[in-house]
Amino acid sequence: MKSKSFITKMLVPVAAWLVIWQLVAMAVHNHVLLAGPIDTLNALVRLSKEQEFWSSVAGTTLNILLGFLIGTVLGCGLAMLGYFKEIVGDFLKPLVLAMKSVPVASFVILLLIWFGNRNIAVVICALVVFPVLYLNTYEGLCGTDVKMLEMAQIYRIPAFSKIRYIFLPQLHPFLRGALKLAIGMAFKSGIAAEVIGQPLHTIGNGLYQAKIFLETGELFAWTIVVVIISFICEKILMAAVDCIRR
Template identity: 35%
Template sequence: MTNSSTTKQNIVSICLWLLIWQAVAMIINEEILFVSPLSVLFKFPELIKSFIFWQSISFSILRILAGFFISTILSSIFAYIAYKSAAIEAFFRPIITVIKSTPVASFIILALIFIGKDIVPMFICMLMVTPIVYSNVLNGLKNVDKDLKEMSKLYDTKQIKHLYFPSLLPYITAAIDSGLGLCWKAGIAAEVICRTIPSIGNQIWETKFYIETTEMFAYTTVVILLSVLFDFLIKKATRAVLKKYNVEVVK
């Protein structure tokens, strides 16, 4: 299936779901309970004139992306250390399992006790992405071609640049595909629970408190659009690097 046909199908699907949303809203006919997409759309001109709207978006983007990229770097380093030592890998295994299994809300509340509420969303993003990147990078390292490793030693090439980096790229890309969306969900949830100011999460909390359902839907739509946008941009960048090294993404 070509990219153009896939794009067309996605657009048609989105339009159909918007029509379903509009139809359900018209049937319920209670804006305070379930707003229509048209109401959300008409809310945006009001929001974009507000300073707090842009301030909240900017700070949320900063926290979430900072948590994501810091976690990606640290998790890759930990994975490399674990790859070099079976004992270290065994040491990390229980904590990775705990992070995977524990509900996000539990981590948010625990983090709120020990660290400031302004730091919690970034910390939660780091925590949620860690198992994904760690596992993918570790698997990538374990699947590096042994013959290539021997050749790199024989010809004295820089292993990280010429061997490990190209081999790990598809695994890192797969981790980014899985982790970025999770980062947005976990990060915004942390902002809502912690009432981090300024943030999209705090704005969502305030709309719930003042029963501003239309505004809540509008901010939720912003989160979805930001998640899709940054996912698209990072995928474009990573796929450009993949193309440079002539490697494929691990599904």
């Protein structure tokens, strides 16, 4: 039943969209304007034979995941601090709202002026992920059942047990949704930062090179690689979050 459901919900729609993509590409009949899935697959195979392709994929993925980790730790940690210390929460509120609203391009340009393009994806991902995790964690903590906390205080339940049995179940849906959103935003913002900053041996640089040489097939190939990596990371992350809850 599960395999049947997977085929119906995933494989059939994907195959349908591939067919539509190929038909549109054939109708356009211009590889520069729109490369079809076959051209994209050929470009992906060609790229995969180059050592620089794999180093770019590995380098970008590690930088984005590092930025994601930093943003997650800071977001969750400062949200907890802001929840337990109201003055800290009031102090951080304007900063979080500003980080949530400022365009990624503005951060990228400022970082290029201040520090150059080195590790730009790490910093940008951390800046993008931080407000998402902060706001969701803070909201989850604020929704914790007050009566449960009072009971824990009356019976002098240890801090670890309070976290395990009161706070974590309350935070789980908030964190799950936030992490699922944040990992996708991390890849989007990280790749965008690389395209603007142009650090060598990165996916962003590969996308830019494909644009310069009008290699639309390679452009789609790089994009598909990003989608696949993001999808895999998201599934691993969701499995880890669900495992912690148990």
